[in-house]
Amino acid sequence: MSHLVRVRFAPSPTGPLHLGGLRTALYNYLFAKKHRGTFILRIEDTDKKRFVSNSESYILETLKWCRIEPDEGVGYGGPYSPYYQSKRGNIYHYYINKLLKKGKAYYAFDTDYDLNIKRKEYKKRGLTFSYNYRNRIELNNSLTMTKEELHNKLQSCSSYVIRFRVEPGEILKMHDIIRGNIIVYTNELDDKILLKSNGMATYHLANTIDDHIMKITHVLRGEEWLPSMSLHILLYKAFGWSIPNFAHLPLILRKDGKGKISKRNVDSLDFPIFPIQWKVPDTGIIIPGYRELGYFTESFVNMLALLGWNPGVKKEIFSLQELIHLFSLERIKKSGVFFDIKKANWFNKKYLNKKQEEIFSFLCKELKKRSILHKYKEDYLWKVIHIIIDRIHFVHEVWNHSFYFFIPPNSFEKNFLKKIIHKNIIDRLENEKIVISNVNVFTSVNLKFLFQNNKKRKIIMQLFRLALVGVLKGVDIFIIFEMLGKKESIQRIEKLIKEIKKKI
Numbered sequence: 001m002s003h004l005v006r007v008r009f010a011p012s013p014t015g016p017l018h019l020g021g022l023r024t025a026l027y028n029y030l031f032a033k034k035h036r037g038t039f040i041l042r043i044e045d046t047d048k049k050r051f052v053s054n055s056e057s058y059i060l061e062t063l064k065w066c067r068i069e070p071d072e073g074v075g076y077g078g079p080y081s082p083y084y085q086s087k088r089g090n091i092y093h094y095y096i097n098k099l100l101k102k103g104k105a106y107y108a109f110d111t112d113y114d115l116n117i118k119r120k121e122y123k124k125r126g127l128t129f130s131y132n133y134r135n136r137i138e139l140n141n142s143l144t145m146t147k148e149e150l151h152n153k154l155q156s157c158s159s160y161v162i163r164f165r166v167e168p169g170e171i172l173k174m175h176d177i178i179r180g181n182i183i184v185y186t187n188e189l190d191d192k193i194l195l196k197s198n199g200m201a202t203y204h205l206a207n208t209i210d211d212h213i214m215k216i217t218h219v220l221r222g223e224e225w226l227p228s229m230s231l232h233i234l235l236y237k238a239f240g241w242s243i244p245n246f247a248h249l250p251l252i253l254r255k256d257g258k259g260k261i262s263k264r265n266v267d268s269l270d271f272p273i274f275p276i277q278w279k280v281p282d283t284g285i286i287i288p289g290y291r292e293l294g295y296f297t298e299s300f301v302n303m304l305a306l307l308g309w310n311p312g313v314k315k316e317i318f319s320l321q322e323l324i325h326l327f328s329l330e331r332i333k334k335s336g337v338f339f340d341i342k343k344a345n346w347f348n349k350k351y352l353n354k355k356q357e358e359i360f361s362f363l364c365k366e367l368k369k370r371s372i373l374h375k376y377k378e379d380y381l382w383k384v385i386h387i388i389i390d391r392i393h394f395v396h397e398v399w400n401h402s403f404y405f406f407i408p409p410n411s412f413e414k415n416f417l418k419k420i421i422h423k424n425i426i427d428r429l430e431n432e433k434i435v436i437s438n439v440n441v442f443t444s445v446n447l448k449f450l451f452q453n454n455k456k457r458k459i460i461m462q463l464f465r466l467a468l469v470g471v472l473k474g475v476d477i478f479i480i481f482e483m484l485g486k487k488e489s490i491q492r493i494e495k496l497i498k499e500i501k502k503k504i
């Protein structure tokens, strides 16, 4: 394959992109870059009814955040402008006339009312109505009209559609790079509408014409478009155009077995579905995306790339450049893939080590907010980061996992406190405080050694944790001691003693 590879991502502006849509964009991007080809963004906005404002800027911003920007298309320009289908109406009209002249398309005047009656009639007989070669002759269309009759009809009738005329009796042999050979009998197809009564091209017509004009070599799109492939191929044939390569990508499924993920079920999912935040136009409600939730671009894109594609090597962490290098359509899975948020978090964790500077500045901000940043040397902050980094998945989690290295607890876990409140506990704490005070070289190793054979070790450790952290959480208690130093540690133990005394 050469630099002539041209692929397009062709979303409809019907709302924000979800994980599936973005993965389609990503695979198009990876494939284009792998073959030094061109990645195009085309906005398929022929369906005005489903238009949602802000979708386009959302798509552009998402691609930018993921660092998979188009080479050509909406927002980027290029030789085949405009890249909005709504602005290409004259092109579609020019080509539909060609199909009409060739007898591959025809005018249909049936009203919705007529068609509904037909549907009902068929239903009564246990059949499903479809506008096709079997019944089109009896329906209200130009197939049985003379030129003159048609002319008159067009003059008098303001509303019509143009349908594709499927030739029956053909065995259509198609090839999908991921799914292999597919056979469709044209007898099973219906005569789809190509031009709607409002004069707008349908998705099928606009999509095939644009893919041809824009010299698209590979159509990589979601599996939901597989049923349209036969019509698209018939359209290419009808025009006499060469057929691009097709690859239909597997669906991304919900782990709970409730089908594919989609914008519609965003509320019922326990994981985010949008890459970046989406402001719902009607309500103004903001739904956070992966970006806002603290996922790194690199880990998110890495995760998404492996959601349906097997790199063929025993490794999971890849830079964008590595993904480009390894990417191949042949290793895309056929069957649906399950999305697992835990895996997405795992990926983020894997990238944390490379993001230590970000963690550092986040921590500084938290300390500044509390006006205590000046108290700490950089070195101390770095130590804290290295101690807790294994426990976090996101930069913003640093504070929840490290606050006790900076501020003493202002309350103590109530349930535990209730359990242990009695006089002996005060004596025990006083004792251990003396033990701790006597340690000259205040290191975690020395402290650990002191307590290792203590029979009451478990409860003592819990008491220490309560004193130093406030809750029964945190890293190794002796490391906390060492980091806080003797003075601060003793002060915290004394505070706990006071608190218990108050409660007795």
Ligand code: GLU
Pocket (backbone or CB within 6 Å): 009, 010, 011, 012, 044, 203, 207, 220, 221, 222, 225
């Ligand atoms: N406009 C279609 C969509 O919104 C694109 C289908 C295709 O790529 O052919 O998904």
